[in-house]
Amino acid sequence: MKRKKMIGLLLVGSLLLVGCSSKKPEDKTSGKKEDKQTISVASASELSTGDVSLAMDNTAVQAVSQFGEGLYAFDGNGKAVPALAKEVVEPTNNGLTYEFELREANWSNGKKITAQDFEYSWKRTVDKKTASPQAYYFSGIKNYQKIADGDLEADKLGIKAVDDKTIEVTLEYPMSYFLELLAVPAFYPLNQEYVEEKGAKFGTDSENILYNGPYTMVGWSGTNNEWSYEKNKEYWDKEQVNFDKINVTVIKEGSTAQNMFDSGQLDEVSISGDLVAQYKDSPNLAIRSVPGTYYIELNTKNGLFDNVKARQAVALSLDSKTLAEDVLRDGSLESPGFVPKGFISNTTKKDFAEEVGQIAKSDKKQGQSLWAEAKKELGKDKLTISILCSDTDNAKKISEYVQGALNDNLDGLTVDVKAVPFNNRLEMSRQGEFDIVLGGWTPVFADPVDFLNLLTAKNSNNFGQWDHPKFNQLIDQVNGEFANDYDKRWELMMEADKIVSEEAPLVPLFQISESYLISDKISNFKPGPLGPVYYKDLK
Incomplete structure (x- = not known):
């Protein structure tokens, strides 16, 4: 051959x-x-x-x-x-x-x-x-x-x-x-x-x-x-x-992993947050930048987040830059949008996310305004929701940031955090047993469609069950009609990424960085x- x-x-x-x-x-x-x-x-x-x-x-x-x-x-x-x-x-x-x-x-x-x-x-x-x-x-x-x-x-x-x-x-x-x-x-x-x-x-x-x-x-x-x-x-x-x-x-607790590494019981551990800064001068620290996105996914079938203004209010109340730089402090980056930086076009040699632009935005005042409109449309003034996450230190830390930001910015909303073992979180996500769930994605192959496929109506990993006809049509065209037209595919994927930002079925939190002690x-x-x-x- x-x-x-x-x-x-x-x-x-x-x-x-x-x-x-x-x-x-x-x-x-x-x-x-x-x-x-x-x-x-x-x-x-x-x-x-x-x-x-x-x-x-x-x-x-x-x-x-x-x-x-x-x-x-x-x-x-x-x-x-x-x-x-x-x-x-x-x-x-x-x-x-x-x-x-x-x-x-x-x-x-x-x-x-x-x-x-x-x-x-x-x-x-x-x-x-x-x-x-x-x-x-x-x-x-x-x-x-x-x-x-x-x-x-x-x-x-x-x-x-x-x-x-x-x-x-x-x-x-x-x-x-x-x-x-x-x-x-x-x-x-x-x-x-x-x-x-x-x-x-x-x-x-x-x-x-x-x-x-x-x-x-x-x-x-x-x-x-x-x-x-x-x-x-x-x-x-x-x-x-x-x-x-x-x-x-x-090992779910970062301090436990650190201690086991320092004592010679472990030879490779993943660390985050303050521990990264603590080991910044260590020859054992390895940091990897990843074209991956951490995000929260909203359940569009729960009676609240089928309202697009409620979803947009949540998105605008969060600040990716603050989360990455001030809360996590582990090398993670501000999210440009759902599709992260790291995909370079064969023809233009430009980065996909940079061509799309900074579409993940934070605007607390606009978020408050949209939230007021959403409550009026829903006929509710007080709402209580929960964030589902795994019971690891990092997942709880991220979820608590989201909890605090939403509680502080959206009047009448009470947000709880439900931290469960990983397998339970996975099963509850698949069953749609959540209001907001913390998740993330790193690419399987080098194409932005690997991210965008996740939100098509028929994808089993679309846990929030978002169904947007125009978005579905665009991804169908990317994978079918225009599969051989490289530049057209690129154009359609950029349009699809913008729809995700506008409709907010999920909210990108940060672009992933992974840190290890080796x-x-x-x-x-x-x-x-x-x-x-x-x-x-x-x-």
């Missing part, structure tokens, strides 16, 4: 490692020299699933990315590099047909990975019975939309195992970012015999998962807060896996575009 020149948007992000010593520290807990093949890391939240069809949140994607693998993986710059596919290929049939040849590789039980494993997995994910929150990633693959609309069965999806080692994929329209999309866990393979044997237990604990990535997982019961990744002896590229074991502990014994620490670090790449 021919090698394909990678064409697409440039995704701008960086990791600044303040310093990294080559010194190997002693284990401060045991007094013995550390085993260089084992490290211990922190997770900010509990693990929700080990099923690649259901892994949507950051923690699940982080886990699945260690013990699973698809046709491609991301390199440190967010580009697709061959994993189970033998090489990077170019499409035929005017960009509509891809043919992939698999390398020799095994599942963790020693059975061969085949093209049929990919065909089964993809069709399982788009099947409505699976209820996958990732199914929409298959938009653009032949017949996906008809399957999603219930007009065709899942087995009509445009993927076919030509033989055990050859996969043919047919698209509805060309996608310049298709190979990057194939690095997403939703596109990983699944062994049909194993999944069907396990039934409802599949993916619910480490004993009921079949692995094909650099690591297997042990010690996860489905509800506990500790587990480990162990080197997969059947992995095709095991010689490049440097660490034999990665121990994971869920042990001296770890090098080549490179978070990927999905957020997770591939532990395979650590040295």
